[in-house]
Amino acid sequence: MAKRIDTSGLDVFYGDFKAVEDVSLTVEPRSVTAFIGPSGCGKSTLLRTFNRMHEVVPGGRVAGKVLLDDEDLYAEGVDPVAVRRTVGMVFQRPNPFPTMSIYDNVASGLRLNGVKGRTLLDETVEQSLRRANLWEEVKDRLNKAGSGLSGGQQQRLCIARAIAVEPQVLLMDEPCSALDPISTLAIEDLIFELKNRYTIVIVTHNMQQAARVSDRTAFFTIAGAGKPGRLIEIGDTAEMFSRPSERATEDYITGRFG
Amino acid sequence: MRGAGLAVVLLVALVGIFLTWKAVPSLLHNKAPFLTSRVWSPDTNPPRFGIAALLWTTVISSIVAMLLAVPVAVGVALFITQYAPKRLATPVAYVVDLLAAVPSIIFGLWGIAVLGPVLAAPNSGLRQGIENSLGWIPLFSSTGVSAGNVFLASIVLAIMILPIVTALSREVFLQVPRANIEAAQALGATKWETIRMAVLPFGRPGVISASMLGLGRALGETIAVTIILSTPNIGAPFDPSLWAGGETFASKIANAAGEFDTPQKTGAYISAGLVLFVVTFAVNAVARVVISRRKEV
Numbered sequence A: 001m002a003k004r005i006d007t008s009g010l011d012v013f014y015g016d017f018k019a020v021e022d023v024s025l026t027v028e029p030r031s032v033t034a035f036i037g038p039s040g041c042g043k044s045t046l047l048r049t050f051n052r053m054h055e056v057v058p059g060g061r062v063a064g065k066v067l068l069d070d071e072d073l074y075a076e077g078v079d080p081v082a083v084r085r086t087v088g089m090v091f092q093r094p095n096p097f098p099t100m101s102i103y104d105n106v107a108s109g110l111r112l113n114g115v116k117g118r119t120l121l122d123e124t125v126e127q128s129l130r131r132a133n134l135w136e137e138v139k140d141r142l143n144k145a146g147s148g149l150s151g152g153q154q155q156r157l158c159i160a161r162a163i164a165v166e167p168q169v170l171l172m173d174e175p176c177s178a179l180d181p182i183s184t185l186a187i188e189d190l191i192f193e194l195k196n197r198y199t200i201v202i203v204t205h206n207m208q209q210a211a212r213v214s215d216r217t218a219f220f221t222i223a224g225a226g227k228p229g230r231l232i233e234i235g236d237t238a239e240m241f242s243r244p245s246e247r248a249t250e251d252y253i254t255g256r257f258g
Numbered sequence B: 001m002r003g004a005g006l007a008v009v010l011l012v013a014l015v016g017i018f019l020t021w022k023a024v025p026s027l028l029h030n031k032a033p034f035l036t037s038r039v040w041s042p043d044t045n046p047p048r049f050g051i052a053a054l055l056w057t058t059v060i061s062s063i064v065a066m067l068l069a070v071p072v073a074v075g076v077a078l079f080i081t082q083y084a085p086k087r088l089a090t091p092v093a094y095v096v097d098l099l100a101a102v103p104s105i106i107f108g109l110w111g112i113a114v115l116g117p118v119l120a121a122p123n124s125g126l127r128q129g130i131e132n133s134l135g136w137i138p139l140f141s142s143t144g145v146s147a148g149n150v151f152l153a154s155i156v157l158a159i160m161i162l163p164i165v166t167a168l169s170r171e172v173f174l175q176v177p178r179a180n181i182e183a184a185q186a187l188g189a190t191k192w193e194t195i196r197m198a199v200l201p202f203g204r205p206g207v208i209s210a211s212m213l214g215l216g217r218a219l220g221e222t223i224a225v226t227i228i229l230s231t232p233n234i235g236a237p238f239d240p241s242l243w244a245g246g247e248t249f250a251s252k253i254a255n256a257a258g259e260f261d262t263p264q265k266t267g268a269y270i271s272a273g274l275v276l277f278v279v280t281f282a283v284n285a286v287a288r289v290v291i292s293r294r295k296e297v
Helices: A041-049 A082-086 A102-112 A119-131 A151-165 A180-194 A207-213 A238-242 A248-253 B004-028 B052-083 B084-098 B105-120 B125-134 B150-174 B178-186 B191-220 B223-228 B249-259 B263-296
Strands: A005-014 A017-027 A032-036 A060-066 A085-091 A167-171 A201-205 A216-224 A229-236
Touching: A005 A041, A017 A041, A032 A041, A032 A207, A041 A167, A041 A201, A041 A216, A041 A238, A082 A085, A085 A151, A102 A119, A102 A151, A102 B191, A119 A151, A151 A167, A151 A180, A151 B178, A180 A201, A180 A207, A201 A207, A201 B249, A207 A238, A207 B052, A216 A238, A216 A248, A229 A238, A229 A248, A238 A248, B004 B263, B052 B150, B052 B191, B084 B150, B084 B263, B105 B125, B105 B150, B105 B223, B150 B191, B150 B223, B178 B191, B191 B249, B191 B263, B223 B249, B249 B263
Parallel strands: A017 A229, A032 A201, A032 A216, A085 A167, A167 A201
Antiparallel strands: A005 A017, A005 A060, A216 A229
């Protein structure tokens, strides 16, 4: 179920603008990999190439390869819609469908995949909400609107929605940046549990968070405005935060820049 | 701002009071049941007049117009906002907006001169199709086809309300938060699935209010309907069919406007106008209720 991601020589463009240059890295299955780096370094852009969401912006395209296990996500004939059904994503701001109930939000991905049986839907919704540590809080109001929940609950609802379809990879784009510390802690605990089942990539601006939740960390930076983002190094989180091998990484994580 | 709001409310109230004031004396003399009668002889002594036929034709022509216009308008709005590349979306939106600038008399003329003969032709495929499948319902029965039939008026009304419904739908579709759309896309929704999951639910209250506004305009539209609809002969039995002629509140009043010679007669027409006023008001009120209920969910 959980799959490995390999990129080699990956460039990402928006129109003529090169946002990310020459990234080669491996994301291990059943682990958490954090992408850190200053704003504009292309970490979110890179994340979006893993489910081809960068293509929803006109002109978004890549050169190079992204492999999910041995499958090239950008091979000819690969449908981006199909890619997104196997690679789930959680966004910066919680975005439950505002007109849908809590239940329907979690079931939405399943329904897209053609699941109709009420029992199967009920079971999967409950299981997903349990895995997202939200079941106890919402089990009595599954038919209420998802937008009535608190920000942290909404984000866990979005996580439940993403994992309901059993994705192979879960991408998280600064999932806690709009949340208070208590909600952030709840999400971080959740990430820790989820990594047993999924390959997780998390973009974060919060270095303590990267240190807390991730097994491996990748550091990105840009040489200047208008220049493409580059991968500086990727390695064991513990290693990276105690003995970074690059000067730029050390400067960033110790707060000297960025 | 508050003063302007109060002024509008006051103005509407004054219109209602004026209509009621002028209508009451005639209504008191009226010897026919006003709401349920189909006779219209306001200048006999005592006067006898009722609005049943007017109400039927007004409401049915406007509802059919709305049912024809809204799907097209939503489709065009979705095309403009979701599918078309910008260089195509802008001119299409412009052309639809331009429809609103065409004077209603021109639509009326086009209806009579171009569309009417096609629709009423004995070999009209559309009419025969409707007759064969739905002819057993009086509304669709085409036993007596009038050249200026209600269906023709409905189609012309539909074209007339298309721009406003399209423009308002387009506005709400453009306001769908990017986050909602991305949520659907990230789940692996196709373009159409994204529209069904994120765009349409978000836009529904707006589309409903747009439709109601269109309906309100169709109810009150006067000149195009007046010149299109064939007035039934006095004393002819009432035909509820879309293929029959008829009169709406607005066309009835407009047709008679040259002959308002006595206060009693004028009062009869004003009481018909009052009903139109109330119906239009009710339509807008219903739209509000639908929208606010939607928000609470």
